[in-house]
Amino acid sequence: MGRLLLLLMFFSAAVHVSLSATDPRDAAALRSLKEIWRNLPPSWTQSDDPCGFPWEGVTCKNSRVSALGLSSMGLKGKLSGDIGGLTELKSLDLSYNRDLTGPLTPRLGDLQKLNILILVGCGFSGGIPDELGNLSELSFLALNSNNLTGRIPPSLGNLSQLYWLDLADNQLTGNLPVSTPDTPGLDLLLKAKHFHFNKNQLSGSIPPKLFSPEMVLIHVLFDGNQLNGSIPDTLGLVATIEVLRLDRNALAGRVPSNLNNLLNINELNLAHNRLTGPLPNLTGMNNLNYMYVLDNFKSTSLDTDFHSYA
Ligand SMILES: *[C@@H]1O[C@H](CO)[C@@H](O)[C@H](O)[C@H]1NC(C)=O
Ligand SMILES: *[C@@H]1O[C@H](CO)[C@@H](O)[C@H](O)[C@H]1NC(C)=O
Ligand SMILES: *[C@@H]1O[C@H](CO)[C@@H](O)[C@H](O)[C@H]1NC(C)=O
Ligand SMILES: *[C@@H]1O[C@H](CO)[C@@H](O)[C@H](O)[C@H]1NC(C)=O
Ligand SMILES: *[C@@H]1O[C@H](CO)[C@@H](O)[C@H](O)[C@H]1NC(C)=O
Numbered sequence: 001m002g003r004l005l006l007l008l009m010f011f012s013a014a015v016h017v018s019l020s021a022t023d024p025r026d027a028a029a030l031r032s033l034k035e036i037w038r039n040l041p042p043s044w045t046q047s048d049d050p051c052g053f054p055w056e057g058v059t060c061k062n063s064r065v066s067a068l069g070l071s072s073m074g075l076k077g078k079l080s081g082d083i084g085g086l087t088e089l090k091s092l093d094l095s096y097n098r099d100l101t102g103p104l105t106p107r108l109g110d111l112q113k114l115n116i117l118i119l120v121g122c123g124f125s126g127g128i129p130d131e132l133g134n135l136s137e138l139s140f141l142a143l144n145s146n147n148l149t150g151r152i153p154p155s156l157g158n159l160s161q162l163y164w165l166d167l168a169d170n171q172l173t174g175n176l177p178v179s180t181p182d183t184p185g186l187d188l189l190l191k192a193k194h195f196h197f198n199k200n201q202l203s204g205s206i207p208p209k210l211f212s213p214e215m216v217l218i219h220v221l222f223d224g225n226q227l228n229g230s231i232p233d234t235l236g237l238v239a240t241i242e243v244l245r246l247d248r249n250a251l252a253g254r255v256p257s258n259l260n261n262l263l264n265i266n267e268l269n270l271a272h273n274r275l276t277g278p279l280p281n282l283t284g285m286n287n288l289n290y291m292y293v294l295d296n297f298k299s300t301s302l303d304t305d306f307h308s309y310a
Contacts, residue, residue, distance in 0.1 A: 021052030026065040029085030030058065038076040038099075064088035071095045071118075078102040079124070084110035095142070096121040103127070104148075109134040116140040120166070123147060128167070133158040133184065144168040144196060152177055152197075157184030165189065166196040168221065175204040176227075190214050198223045198245065205229025206251075213237045223247045223269065230254065231275075236261045247271040247292060255279055263287070270296060 020027065030050045034040060047053030051060035059067035065086050076099035083092070084107030092114060094100055101123040108117070109131025117138060125147040132141070133155025141159070144166040151174035152167065159165075165186075176197070179185035186195070187210050195217055202225040211217075211234035220235070223245040231251055235244070236258030242265060251273040259268070260280040267290040275296040282288065 020049045021063055022050050023063045025085055029082045032082035036077045036080055039074040067091040069093040073097060075100050079105055081105045081107040083107060086111065088113055090114060091116040093118040094122060095119060098123050101125065104129055106131040108132060111135065114138055118142045121145045128153055130155045132156060135159060138162055140164045142166040146170055148172060154183045154185050157186050157188040161191060162189055163191050164194045165192055166194060168196040169199040172200040172202060176202060176207060176210055178207045178209040186210060187212065193217060194219045196221045200225050202227060206232050208232035208234045211235050211238050216240050218242045221245045225249050227251060231256055233258050235259065241265055243267045245269040249273055251275060260284060
């Protein structure tokens with residue numbers, strides 16, 4: 001009788017193990033996150049097996065968690081280092097959970113397979129970890145509309161697959177980092193189509209080195225910062241640009257005449273700076289729909305000519 005019971009216990013334990021469809025490392029990481037996050041979907045409490053009896057927002061492939069998508073759930077808590085255990089993760093989207101707060105853990109840099117990282121519209125604060133520069137597969141990085149402070153890490157220049165970089169609407173300070181012989185910089189992001197750095201407190205001048213003819217940028221959004229110095233003429237080398245917003249900074253000096261090389265441009269916003277004329281020759285900029293130059297050219301006799309564009 002005792003032996004039968006033992007056998008039954010062994011059997012049920014074996015059944016239990018074989019039923020778990022989730023790799024134990026991933027299961028452990030998700031259970032740790034479950035401990036510290038509030039307002040999780042009910043399915044997270046109804047099973048112990050995130051892939052087998054699937055937890056909402058968890059996508060698995062071959063027993064490994066490949067995507068975690070919990071956008072707009074009202075989640076509350078911190079992003080602990082446990083997330084770094086999900087080493088097969090390709091996509092992480094925790095966007096629009098205002099009560100996800102605290103710092104971004106450096107262990108995000110452990111997610112070596114990550115393609116997509118979307119943390120838009122949460123309440124994260126503190127600096128952007130240098131370790132994000134280790135995510136060599138990353139193509140989409142959106143950290144906009146949080147409370148992030150500190151500098152843009154030069155290490156982001158190592159994200160050679162990146163096509164979307166959105167850091168807008170935070171409280172970032174310091175310069176736009178460009179590469180040096182010893183460090184990477186944003187000028188190395190030759191696949192990037194989106195540079196969204198608007199609504200921060202970035203300062204210093206826009207480095208001429210940031211732009212080159214090899215780049216494929218379509219949106220360059222630097223508006224609402226504290227950038228000074230002149231507009232670099234290297235911007236005129238990035239022929240793919242469609243939207244260029246430099247408004248509400250402290251830019252001064254002439255507008256580079258070669259901006260008229262930007263034949264694909266449809267929005268050019270230079271308003272609220274300290275620029276002086278003349279404006280570039282607009283002939284050929286056939287797609288230009290919006291141009292704003294308001295509140296510039298104050299001390300020049302050209303002022304009146306520009307009111308029609310304002
Ligand atoms: C990740 O990045 C940091 C800072 O950029 C670096 O110190 C560290 O050695 C990197 N780790 C790995 C595993 O590549
Ligand atoms: C975060 O930013 C939002 C909007 O920018 C602001 O209302 C809020 O007070 C900030 N929170 C903290 C903790 O700084
Ligand atoms: C950038 O990548 C290079 C080459 O992989 C590496 O040697 C360097 O440490 C990285 N730099 C940073 C700051 O992550
Ligand atoms: C730009 O601002 C920085 C401070 O952020 C200052 O040190 C520098 O002299 C300014 N440069 C110009 C050209 O005004
Ligand atoms: C602007 O460029 C066009 C074509 O290159 C040229 O015909 C025109 O004279 C230029 N206008 C001015 C004001 O330089």
